[in-house]
Amino acid sequence: MSQASYGYGKGAPVLINVDLDIRKGDVVVIKGASASGKTTLAKAIAGFLSPDRGVVDRCGRVNLLVNKGLGLKPSLSLYDNAMIRYLNFNSSLSTSRRKVRNILSFAKLDDRSHAALSSLPSLLKSRFALCLYLLNSYGLLVIDENIGLSDPEFREEVDDIVRYLMEQSDALVAFSRKRTPFDAYSNRAFTIESGRLIAR
Amino acid sequence: MLSGPFLKLVFSPFREFLSAWKLVQLEANVRYKKTNLGIVWYLLAFVFKVAVLGGVYTKALGKPPAEYLPYLVLGVSLWGFVSGSIQYGCVALINNEKFIYFDNARLFFFVFKGVMREFLFASLLMSWSLFLTCVLTDVAVVSLLLFMLGMALVFVAVYLVACILAFICLVRADVTHFISSMMNVFFIATPIIWDSSDAPGLQKLMVYNPFYYLIEVMRSPVLGRELPPTLYVFFIVLIPVLLLLLWGCSKLVRKGFASYV
Known part of the structure; x- marks a missing residue:
């Protein structure tokens, strides 16, 4: 430039x-x-x-991150939210489940994977949103x-x-x-x- | 002009059909979250609409219900897909602004996703409508195959129109409202509730109504009607024209996307 x-x-x-x-x-x-x-x-x-x-x-x-909560839907579970994020940017349905489970495990949120995002304390919501960055290259x-x-x-x-x-x-x-x-x-x-x- | 990379970019979302289908299913869950009936509400809204329209127009037009109802339910369900997709196209890029910032190579996918969502809902209605038609009339296998061919043509055409409108509405927001008004006008002007044979004087005008072709390429085969000779010619001409328009529109905004949203 x-x-x-x-x-x-x-x-x-x-x-x-x-x-x-x-x-x-x-x-x-x-x-x-x-x-x-x-x-x-x-x-x-x-x-x-x-x-x-x-x-x-x-x-x-070029990837521009302007919103950490990109596309997150509070009423959906962590698992579904992570799937939505993954599928918006990746075409492989077959690897999506494995990758999403790994991310939830890394975020230490695998025991809450079916809880609604809105039920999480704000600190854990932030942690979850941050870990979703790991879904992409x-x-x-x-x-x-x-x-x-x-x-x-x-x-x-x-x-x-x-x-x-x-x-x-x-x-x-x-x-x-x-x-x-x-x-x-x-x-x-x-x-x-x-x-x-x-x-x- | 219509180079290989451009065509590849436009049609690349079709390769992601399965993941897009799964994605719209997940996103559709939000709409009916916390309701007891879930997506059945969508079917019920359709049933109420068709029941009222069917009740009124079988009396008003003096049509036998067994003949008129398949015509009506197929027309209304197909219109839902066409109209919903076109109206979604108007806001597709604006609503997905931050997704596009994240990965602008998937610009067309975010339009495709909305068309898929309309298709998901419409396919529920269409399968219900087809079932009703098969119960009330005899539907040949070849008719179902022609229906599928028609569906593929309509899907491609509607997706391209949605992409074009996505670019135009990004630059001119007024177009969104104009399209919304026009879709209401075309719902009345297109033979969806009424049959073109009821108004012979209007039959010649139908040639100039693109929505007539979009509906009839799917509905006519199922109802065992003779297909208008110009039907497939319309699509052969329409799709390249839409691609050219899309190419022109995409050139307009791709570099200055942030200025428009």
């Missing part, structure tokens, strides 16, 4: 002259306050916005939210998940307002202020 500016319609540009080069194996952390342009940059990297000015070259697959993974968890019984697994995401993706870009679990692994860091990207 070279000297790229982005805006919505005729309003003022949201991103101004952004230079960003992401290569295979990179773990990039971009921090910024609310309304600084993080989500717009995430969508721009993923290719869902055309630049008003500048050049963008993109190769390979990724190209360039762009995470537009803080997925750090403060689940004291799950700290080691959170670390495992972070490492899994980095291993399973070609490169990773994490956007956040504050600390993220990716900070410890990042090889490049930026801040975004009023639509301008600044290397740290």
